[in-house]
Amino acid sequence: MIVFINELDNLRNEIYLNSKGILDLLEKRRILAGKIGDFKNSEGMSVRNREREIDILKTLPSDAFEESILNILFEFSIHYEEKIHFDWVNYSEEKNGVKYIKYAGKYENLIFLLSNILNAGTVIACHDRMVSGIMALAGHHIIDTIDNPDLIIKLNTDLNQDIMINNDIMLISEKFMENKKQIYNVAIE
Helix, strand or coil: CHHHHHHHHHHHHHHHHHHHHHHHHHHHHHHHHHHHHHHHHHHCCCCCCHHHHHHHHHHCCCCHHHHHHHHHHHHHHHHHHHHCCCCCCCCCEEECCEEEEEEECCHHHHHHHHHHHCCCCCEEEECCHHHHHHHHHCCCEEECCCCCCCEEECCCCCCCCCEEEECCEEEEEHHHHHHHHHCCEEEEC
């Protein structure tokens, strides 16, 4: 049985390294797509070039699965070629020089929205039963304490922080949006 566990651990490590390599390559592709988008924009060219996509599909050996992956990559690239030229977020509030996205609604609905804004599977330390319940329903892991949280959210306060929820208003800072993909440990107080 120990041999099987070691073999399983080795396989898991190998697939982890494979996944990391794929993500690294996707990040490089995203940067390249942005540069291509800049060039096309400066030359007044259309972002989509279906003829180029068809040429790639003809030249790279592929089966139906690989062809579907290539089509996903084309859409991924188009998204980043276009996205680089548009401001997708409308920051509607500014406090102490910090830009925020503003949401208004019932407190429970704002907590539900927050649960969907945080990264899937985030570990959350929270003692408020209602907040913990909503977060758990969204698939987050609820624990008692976190020693070094990536983010602290103090509820019902006007303190300047990355995410503020006070009564019927939620503000989410530009800084949070920029750093969101690194936030997986959150303390909600």
